Amino acid sequence: MKITGATRIIGIFGDPIEHTLSPAIQNAAIEESGVDLVYVPFHVTADGLKAAVNGIRALDMAGVNVTIPHKERVVKLLDDVDPLASLIGAVNTIVNVEGRLIGYNTDGYGYVESLKEDTGFTAEGKNVVVIGAGGAARAILYTLMRERSASARSIILANRTYDRAKRLAKEFKKKLPWAQLEAVRLDAVYPYMDDAHLVVNTTSLGMMAQSAPDLPIERLPETAIVSDVVYRPLETALLKKAAQRGLKTHSGLGMLVHQGALSFELWTLALFPRPTAPIQAMRRAALKALGSSE
Ligand SMILES: NC(=O)c1ccc[n+]([C@@H]2O[C@H](COP(=O)([O-])OP(=O)(O)OC[C@H]3O[C@@H](n4cnc5c(N)ncnc54)[C@H](OP(=O)(O)O)[C@@H]3O)[C@@H](O)[C@H]2O)c1
Incomplete structure (x- = not known):
């Protein structure tokens, strides 16, 4: 993966975070699509959630996924929440649109x-x-x-x-x-x-x-x-x-791939002409990270 001066960061906030396969599937999608992004895991505790969300703006990140245990609490920290995520009452995807943080739910x-x-x-x-x-x-x-x-x-x-x-x-x-x-x-x-x-x-x-x-x-x-x-x-x-x-x-593998594909499309929609998420490459990357060739 080539990191340039123009590369933007996406990532995932969670506690614990070591288990996540999202970096494997999202970086596979990034490579396959050739977009100038990199996806990184962040260990964010409940006490640090607000500062981490502000960090999305400060670092001009393109967005993040949010996982256990922050999906409900993060809703109140955003500028806007998509109607479906609002009804669900939980956000797993944040998109940074020129400094405004919009929450979605792809789960x-x-x-x-x-x-x-x-x-x-x-x-x-x-x-x-x-x-x-x-x-x-x-x-x-x-x-x-x-x-x-x-x-x-x-x-x-x-x-x-x-x-x-x-x-x-x-x-x-x-x-x-x-x-x-x-x-x-x-x-x-x-x-x-x-x-x-x-x-x-x-x-x-x-x-x-x-x-x-x-x-x-x-x-x-x-x-x-x-x-x-x-x-x-x-x-x-x-x-x-x-x-x-x-x-x-x-x-849970299929859910991981499909929710991740929709998140990828939400981030890239705001940045580039819309590439469809390369689902098969994402699935292969998840299986490889799990040590399975299924
Ligand atoms: N496959 C996928 O794509 C995908 C997507 C989303 C989430 N997940 C997985 O789903 C799980 C939950 O995520 P979440 O975001 O819903 O987390 P969450 O909002 O923190 O909810 C955690 C849930 O697990 C219960 N729980 C935790 N520890 C428990 C224990 N020792 N005994 C019984 N119940 C326990 C909690 O019960 P209490 O209310 O009693 O605390 C609560 O119902 C995580 O493993 C996450 O990785 C997978």
Whole structure:
């Protein structure tokens, strides 16, 4: 990669950040497209978030991704927020348009696109169990219910901090009055597994070989899909357990690639005649970084 005096920086703010594959996929997209950008990871703690966001302006960065645990808090630090990101209540992509910082959310699109691509799943009329109530959960929930005619039949939202799940369910039921959305305690999720079509882990549990969320996979119907937004490792302990039971699984890799492709297009749209994100090069780079040739 050639760095010149005109190269602009994009990057990712998160804590922790070591696990991220975004530099691998975004720098692959940059090389493939020949745009004069470089993508760098930044370890940004909660205390440093405001200063880091101001740093985007000070350093004239083209933009950043925002990841765990900042996606909700960062919304208030921006000049403008795209209507969809505003409804979701979380931002994972910031674009610097001549000093004005605009927030977007590409996670929901990335998740649904990759789920459809990998498994053929569409939400209409389905029962879904979502584990977690953070930034990724917001984007996924909203996207699975946003269109009344294509909405999931029911969504059960279970989170370690029950109050957070309750608040989120209340907020989204106001925004999406047709949503059959119920918050439950994590240890009360068991009976809902019996008729679930899709179970998705949106927590960071399972990341970097941590243990999986404790879910009764054995209760799921044989046709259920088990999905994990965690992509490192590619096959998390949860997905391994589901595969051992013969269930269809969906890893976080496709979401990473699709959300990243849309972020790349948002940054480059403001800078150059729009290059479409080179999705296959991004996927190859992610697999290479994970040591997989799948
Ligand atoms: N594949 C992709 O493209 C993609 C995209 C976005 C995010 N992700 C991944 O999704 C995960 C969550 O990201 P986020 O931005 O949503 O983070 P976040 O906003 O900080 O939310 C974290 C969620 O994880 C739960 N959690 C954390 N530690 C836990 C534990 N030990 N036990 C039970 N629950 C726990 C939190 O529960 P509490 O409310 O109780 O704290 C919360 O629901 C991360 O691993 C991130 O890398 C992947």
